[in-house]
Amino acid sequence: MNKNQKDWIDITSGVNVRKCMRCGKCSATCPSYDEMEYHPHQFVYMVEKGDIEPLLNSESLYKCLTCFACVERCPRGVEPAKVIEAVRLTAVRQQGNNHLIPDRIPEMLDDDLPQQAIVTAFRKYTK
C-alpha cells in the first residue's frame, strides 16, 4: 500500500472515504457502471484500503462521466466522483506516462468531437 499516494488522494479529493457505509448507492446510480472495471463504490473502498495501483492502471478512470449522480445521492456525503477525479489526477500527473498516444487518435475521432477537445486532451494526457 502506498501511504503517500493515499494521503495525496485524500487531500486532493477533499473526501473522507471513511464516512462510507458501503451501501453501494453510488454504483447503483452510476450510468457508466457497465463500462467500468472498478465501480464507484470500489474506488471509495480501494482508496480507503490504500489499494490504489489497480485503480491507476484501470481504464475505469476515464469512463467516469463526472455526472455527479453518485455525489448527489450518496447518503453519507462521501462524494465518490471526487475520489475518482483525484485518482485520475494522480494518474495524469505521473511523469512519462502517456495516456493518449497519437496513433490512437484517428480511431477515436468522430464528427461531433470538437478539435479543441482533442488538442486539450492530448496536452493533458501526454507527459
Next chain:
Amino acid sequence: MQVNENFEPVIVAFCCNWCSYAGADLSGTNRLNYPANVKIIRVPCSCRVNPIFILRAFQRGADGVIICGCHPGDCHYTSGNYFTRRRITLLYSMLDFLGIERNRTRLEWVSAAEGAKFADTMNKFVEDVKKLGKNRRLEDLRCRKQ
C-alpha cells in the same frame, strides 16, 4: 479596527440553571467547541442577574458579559426572563448611552435543547469581544492586570 491576535478576552457568562446552563452542558455532551475564555456562572434564573454583577465583572477585568436565559415564555419560573429582558435592555441601553461598546454585553435565549446554539453564541460573542479588544472604558485601574 486593529485586532490583536493574541488578545484573550475574559468572558463571564451568566446562565440560568434550567435552560441555558443545561444547554451549555449539552454542548459539552455533544463535544461542540467554544473558546475557553468563556466561564459560566450558574444562576437559578436570568432574572437573578443584578446589574451590579455585570458592572462588577467589568470592574474586575471582564471584557465581555453575556447573560443566557430560557426563551421568553419558557421560563422555569414563568416570568423571570421577561423581567430580565426589560431590565437588561434598559441597562445595556444605559451602558450604550455612556459610550460603552455595545458588543461587550449580550443577552441570549438558549434552551436546554440548544447545545449547538450555545456553542455558536459563545463563539460569536468571543469573536465580537476580541474585535473590541481589552475593556478600557469600564475598567477599574486598580484591577488592571499587568
Next chain:
Amino acid sequence: MQRIGVFVCHCGTNIAATVDVKAVAEALSHEPGVVISQDYQYMCSESGQDLVKNAIKENNLTGVVICSCSPRMHENTFRKAAASVGLNPYLVEIANIREQCSWIHKDIASATEKAIILGKAAVAKVHLNTPLTAGESPVVKRALVIGGGIAGIQTALDIAEAGFDVDIVEKEPTIGGKMAQIDKTFPTLDCAACILTPKMVEAAQNEHITIHSFSEVTDVKGFVGNFTVTVKKKARFVDETKCTGCGLCTEKCPMKKVPNEFNMGLDNRTAVYIPFAQAVPKVATIDPNYCLMLKNGKCGVCSKVCSAGAIDYKQTDKFIEQKYGAIVVATGFNPIKPDKYDEFAYSYCPDVVTSLELERLMNAAGPNGGTLLRPSDKTHPHTIVFVQCVGSRCDDEKGKPYCSKICCMYTAKHAMLIREKYPDTEVYVFYIDVRTPGKNFDEFYRRAVEQYNVHYIKGMVGKVSPKADGKIDVQASDLLSNEQLHINADMVVLATAIEPDKTARPLATMLTTQMDTNDFFTEAHPKLRPVESATAGIFLSGACQGPKDIPETVAQASAAAAKAIGLLCKNSITCNPCVAHSDELMCNGCSSCEKVCPYGAITYQDKEFRMPDRTTAIRRVASVNPAVCQGCGACTVACPSGAMDLNGFSNSQIMAEVDAICK
C-alpha cells in the same frame, strides 16, 4: 476559619484527557481556606465518595468543592455524601469541569487553566455558603400522559393500576397512535389491532383514566409534584357526551372527498368522520376545513340525521386547567416523507409507497379491504422491491443521521406476508445491513430468506424510474456479485426513516426539558435513568426518546409509569432551600419585590424597630414564605436597597465567583 476540601475527579479520561487534574488539585490547594486538595479516578463512585466523606471527617471540613461533571449530574450525590458524615449538604459546591470544560476544549493548557479558574470560583463561593435546611412541598396525586399511542396508553394503564388518577391528552380524535395503523406485528405476526384495541378500551373504561382526545397541551407551569397544565380541547363540533358513535352522520355526509389520514391518504373519508371502527372515544369529529356547514353555512345533514342531537356547529375550543404531580411524555414518531429523494420517484409515482402506506394497503380495514393492489391501477403486483434505509443513516439534510431501528424487521415482515399470501410475487429487499438484534428477530429474518425465498440483495437502489407501460425500472447495485441490476418491478416500497412528532419540540420548550439535535427527548442519563428527563417530574415513554419497536416501547412505557408512580406515592417532596429572604433592617417595604414574584410568596407586615436614641419606629417590611418561594431571584434585583437576597445564590456568592473568574 474555613476548612475547605477540594476534590478533583478524573472521570476516567473524560476530564483527565484534556484537563491536567493533578495540576488543578495542586493549584487549588493554595487557595485561601483550602486544607486538602485531592484528585481521584471516579469521584462519584463508592470509593470516591468515601474519599470525600473521610476527608470531611478527618479534616473537619467546613466546605467542599468537587471539580467534576455538571452539578445537574452529581450535585445531589455529593450533597448526600456530605450529609451522611454530618456536613450540611449545602456546603458542597461543584465546579463543572467536564461538560463546560474538558468536553468543550481540546487544548490541555487552556482547559487546565480554565478548570483551575472554575475551581477557584467554586472555592470563593463555598467560603460564603451557609448551611441550609430543605423544606417540603406536597405532591399532587395525578399524572398527565401526553400522547395516546401504545406508549401513552400503557403508561396510563400502569399508573391507573397503582390507583392514581391519570389524564391522557391525545391530539388526534382517537387514541391508538401509529400502532392502530399497523396490520401485523413482528416477529410473531399477530394482528396489531387485536392486541391494541383491547388496551384502548381498557383505558377508556378505567375509572382512573380520563382521555382528552383531539386535545393539546398549551401551557405548563410549576414544578415537580405541582405542575399546572392547560389543555386545549379542540372543537370537534360534536358533543362527546351525547355522540353514540353510531356513524350515521358519516354515512350521510355529502362531503366525501376528504383524504383519509388514517389510511395515509390512500382513500377518502367524509367531512364528519370517525377515524376507524375501533376508535376510542368512538365519537364523530367534524373537519372544519371540509364541512360544508362550517365553511359555507349550507348543509346541516349530519345534524338532521343525528338522533342523539350531538352535532354542535357552534362548539369552540375549550381550555381546561389541571394540576398534576408528574408528566409523562409519549409523543411518539412519524415516518418522514421521502419526497426529497427524487431518485425514488415517490412524489410522482403512485406505485412507490412507504412502508406505513403498505401496512394500510394490506390491512383488512384498509382501502382495498386487505387485498394488495397497486394504487395506480388496482392490479396485483407481481414484482415488489423493498428499499431499506430511506432517509436513515443519512449525513445530509434530506434524511436523519440515525438508524431508525424498526425498518429491517418490518420490511422482513412485509416481505414474508406478501410471499405468504401471494406466492406468485417476487420480492426483492435491498439492504445495507440487516439489523436484527432482539428476541427471535434474526430467526424471523432468516425465515423470510430461507422459508419464504425473499431475495435479499446487499446494495442500494440508485434510481427508480416509472415506465410508460406502468412498470417501474429499479436500478440498483448488487455489491456481492458486483453488478448493477435493473429490476422490472410493479411496486416499490420505501422503508422510510422515522422522526419525532413535530409537536415534540414546542412541548419540550414548555416543559423545559432537553432535546437532542434530532428532536428526540434527552433522558436524564443514557444508561441509568433512561425514562426520566433531566427536568424533575417529567418522564419519557416510547419513541419520543428514540426509535423503538412495540415491545421496547411498552417496556419503556411501563418503566416511565413506575417512575411516575414512585413520585406520586410520596406525600411530599423535599423542596429547595435556596429561597429568597429579606433583611428587615434594610427593607423599605416598597413592594417592588412583591410585584415581580410569580408565586405570591412575599407578604408585608408592620414591624417595630429600634432606632437610635432609644426610640422605636414601625416600618413595613417584606417577608418571604419559604414553602411557596421557588428561588428564581427576580425579587433580589427588583429590590433597590439590596434587602432581598437568595440562599445559595447570594449577592456576595455570585460576586465572589465573578471576582474569581475575572482575576
Next chain:
Amino acid sequence: MQEAMIKRAKELLADGTVNRVIGWKRGEFVYDSTPAVFGTADEIDAEFVFDDFTQANVSKYLVKESKKDGKILAFLKPCDTYSFNQLVKEHRIIRENVYVIGIPGGPKLDIEKIKAKGITGILNVKNVNYTLEIETLYGTEKLPFYEAISGKCADCKSKKHVVYDELIGEDGDVLDSNRFDMVEKLENMTAQERYDFWRGELSKCIRCNACRNVCPACTCENCVFDNPKSGIENKAAADSFEENMFHIIRAFHVAGRCTDCGECSRVCPQHIPLHLLNRKFIKDINSLYGEYQAGADTTSKSPLTDYRADDCEPSIVHERGVE
C-alpha cells in the same frame, strides 16, 4: 402667594387639622431657602418663605414626617406631587398623615445662572414684570427673568397637580416639553463622543451624595453604597469605574420610579447633568414599553416590575442609533 399660604397654614394649625407644616425657610441669603418644618404660627411668621428661589422638593421629607404623630401640612408644587404620589405608591409616605396643598410651580430661578453673568454680592432679587432687578453690594443689576430660570423648570413636564387636598391658585396641565432633546442629541453622537462626554461630566463627581440625598426616589433605609454587605459599598470614588458605577446603579435603582423632578442636577455642586441619565431611562421606557410617568397615579405597575410577552429584545440597543 406667600401670604395666602401662611394664612392657610395658620388656619389649619389652629383648627387642629395638622400639627406641623412643611415648607421653606429663608437661609443666610435670599436665594438659599431650604425646606423646613414649622410647628407653630410664630415660627411660620418668622421664617416661612415662598418665592422664586423656593424650588426644593419637600416630598422626600414626608417619608419620615408622615410616620410621626399627627398630621402634617405639605405645600407641593406640581412636580413635587408626582414624587409624593410615587412615594405613597411605594408605601413610603402614609397618605393619611399628610394634608397636601397644591401650590403653583415655577419657573424658579437658579442663582448660579445669575452669578454666571458676573453678578456677585447679591443682596436681593426682585421679579418686576419678568425682569429681575438684582440688588447687590455694588448696585442694582437687571436681567431678563428667563435667562436665569432653573434647568429643571426650563424642561417642565407638567403644571398639573396629580394629588392634593386643596389648591391655592390654579391647577395647570401636563405640558409638551422638549425634555428629551439633550438625551436624543447624545444618542446621535458616536459611542466615543458619548464616552468622552460622560467621562468629562462624571469625572467631576466628588461623591458628595447630594444627588442621592435629595432624590425622592432614593429613600432606602440603607443605601447599597453605604452597606458593606452589598459588595459595592463605596464612600468616595477611587477611579473612573467607581464614578460610573455609582451613577449607573443609582439611575438603575430609580428607573421606572424617577418622576424626573430634576432635583439631582439642581443640587449637584459640580453641575453634572445627572438628570440626563434618568431621562435616558424614561425615554427608553416610553419608547419601548409605552408612555409611563412615575407618580402620575398610585396604582399602575412600574415598567420594571411589569412585562409583556412581546417586549422587544435587548438587541434593539444594538440596532438603533450610532455605535
